[in-house]
Amino acid sequence: MSTLGPLTRRHLIVAGRVQGVGFRWFTKETADDLGLKGWVRNREDGTVEAEAEGTETALDEFVERLRTGNPAARVSGIATKPAAMKNETAFRII
Numbered sequence: 001m002s003t004l005g006p007l008t009r010r011h012l013i014v015a016g017r018v019q020g021v022g023f024r025w026f027t028k029e030t031a032d033d034l035g036l037k038g039w040v041r042n043r044e045d046g047t048v049e050a051e052a053e054g055t056e057t058a059l060d061e062f063v064e065r066l067r068t069g070n071p072a073a074r075v076s077g078i079a080t081k082p083a084a085m086k087n088e089t090a091f092r093i094i
Contacts, residue, residue, distance in 0.1 A: 005055045005056060007085065009085050010051065010081065010082060011083040012066070013079045014066055014078050015046075016073065019047075023073045024040050024093045026066075027066060028040060028091055030062060032091055034054065034061055036091055038052035038053055039092045050066075051083050053083075053088065
């Protein structure tokens, strides 16, 4: 993760065909690649929920990569909002 700039955290809800297609693993790999910390999980309504913390630049890149998704996924939208920092040490699938 880039150490340029302050750290922040975002909460995301990803809609579309994002369950049963490896999207959580894609999200974790993307977060790890960008040095982000946080978590990702499936929700009962068929969306995927995540929180990630890092620099604004890394978080912007994270959202853009998720918007594209992995080849089996079809992302129809991503809702984001700020979240409270938790100073996590890894990115987890929960």
